Amino acid sequence: MRIDDAPGLLREGYTWAGRLRGDRPAVPIRLLGRRAALVGGPEGVRRFYDPSLRRRGALPLPVKLVLFGRGSIHGLDDAEHRHDKAMYLNVLTPAAVDDLSRRAQAEWSAAASSWTADRPVVLFDEAVRVLTASVLSWAGIPDPRADVTGRRLAAVLDGFATPGAPYARAALARWRLNRWAAGLVRKVRRNQIQPRPGTALDVAARARDLDGSLLSETRAAVALLNVVRPTVAVAWFVTYAGIALHQQPEWRRRVASGDSAACRAFAQEVRRLYPFVPVLAARARDEQDVLGVRVPAGGLVVLDVHGTDHDPTHWPEPERFDPNRFLSGPVDPDTLVPQGGGDVRTGHRCPGEDVTLTMIEVATRALAETPYTLPPQDFRVDLSRMPTLPRSRVVMTVPPSSDQRPSETEPSRSGHEIA
Template structure:
């Protein structure tokens, strides 16, 4: 018989303001204060369980204990995820939809994505050498927007590419905001979903004929477990779930430049072409810098873990950032050190910048390998194919803004080809 204990609890009526003030550190700060990796708090008037660490992640990604449907706040659905997307599915329906995504993440297709991304870097470098300075974050967003649309088979007119980039970026830049910025993201999603829904409808009625090997074609004609085509609106959401996350990789690429600036000793190793070190460096970027703060799920059924009761329907947050900085997992986690990944055993639950668990059976991001491939191509250009000057600017980044990027968005001057 399992002995039951009272779950550690943060006292107080509500701690939503604390979440806004502490951001990425909200869960880990309380874990340290309460000396536990699982505790209860209250956010927006609701009871919420917060968890962090390898063992907590393993439980969190057990689909028999947690569900994703209805877990995400409405403002996140209206901006980041969209209605009916793969993130909110569970069980057989989730696995079937996830298979659709994983079918386009083959080695061959990822190689094509890398090739397209490299081509867009070439074109961008041609432009940058003609101007005095660029805002790197915004420029990389456009590179990735162009690459994502081409890879997915979505044609965008040249006159529309900047607006498309702006709208895709607004979806992830507004997900954790309120007020005017939230409505900018919501309007951006509405615009892109409308465009994409009409595109899917035009494909199905024969007015538009994409190549059959494209993501656009495959998603448009995908059938659910009952053999029915997905609604055009759902297809639109899932195509955006390809495009938007690729544009969001601009956050990591900005941090690549910051890491090189603050750790110049790694540049020589990266230029040596050592594939192993390049992989370690990219992993450390994804571990060290803030990206997703946490992910949400609902307790699927009553269960007990470590003697603590988890009641059905309770919102639960898994601390991604805190787990990637957990001193029980990582030695000196606040120090940037790619070497920490040398000879390190792979784990599904302790290195979780884009979620944990398995790709098909769980909710780990289907695009994780795409992220790594795009980062490799981008790193190669930054380190080996261009020279630039980093002028004085505000390179600090917030641990309360989500997502977080350097305040200056990284300004580069006097860019030249090597």
């Protein structure tokens, strides 16, 4: 019997799947006691989103309950999934994303104006604060303790896949967030608060199940958190964007000059180089062939997200940060899957992908226009940590006079950045 590969995933994190798969579209593995196929590359992505696979039961319960919540869309299939997906798409309309963008621009502008030369700023913490404030107001959520909510959301995201103290902190934060979100839903239903029509809180509180019954407070709270939480997760991308801008002065100038195409390409390259998770999982509905690997009914199919986004066949010199990749023509969507693949309306591709890109762009533009520097610090990244951050969480300083040009010096690094 093949040895279970789960310990390797915990040890190696982002590089685990690529090491096992190499340049093959699929290899047999054993994960969590189940026979499985590890797939990647465009062919693997297309196979992973085939209807013969399902999401129910694919994730370990401890991870699912802390990150997504009980009954979340991430574990639904077929009619249930399409029904819930429609709710999210109704919230995340182009007009709503534009509204969120304007709110984030205002929050970043206010944040940058408060940065002073005598106070170093931890970019990750600042991004969590700004993104939380932006998404809560946009979602119609009144929250006088937004900073506390932001820290709890960050704790969930930081520890959901890390055993020990980080997971315990994440589980406690999730429990508190569940109570908070359920309380908001309850207040809407009792007319104690009245969010703007069409906002995430309004839609979640009034959402109905496939049979037409009102969602329970618990499930409505989960739906609300699954709009708010991914927006705060953009703080990880923003942190890496801060380093990349510092290391790429020419791109920093282009973004600051108002070049929207350069800004979008920069944001895409941040997502490609630094995906949030290393892998995704699905289950086989019945025994089937997965690109040459036999998977039994209930067996797993695991998508190598990091390896697909770093495939040298489609991304030459994949460890090099180069936004030009996204300025030379259309990109095959099955080669760029930092938030999953497939069709956003009918499949399991993240409906908040436009939100993520927009939030990275807004932050990138704000940072490019700010004359910050990165003093010597520990930029090393633990690739076994999921998700992972530079150890310093990126400390910035601003000069005494705001009319100084952004520094073009390289940060003092030890170790390596995520690859």
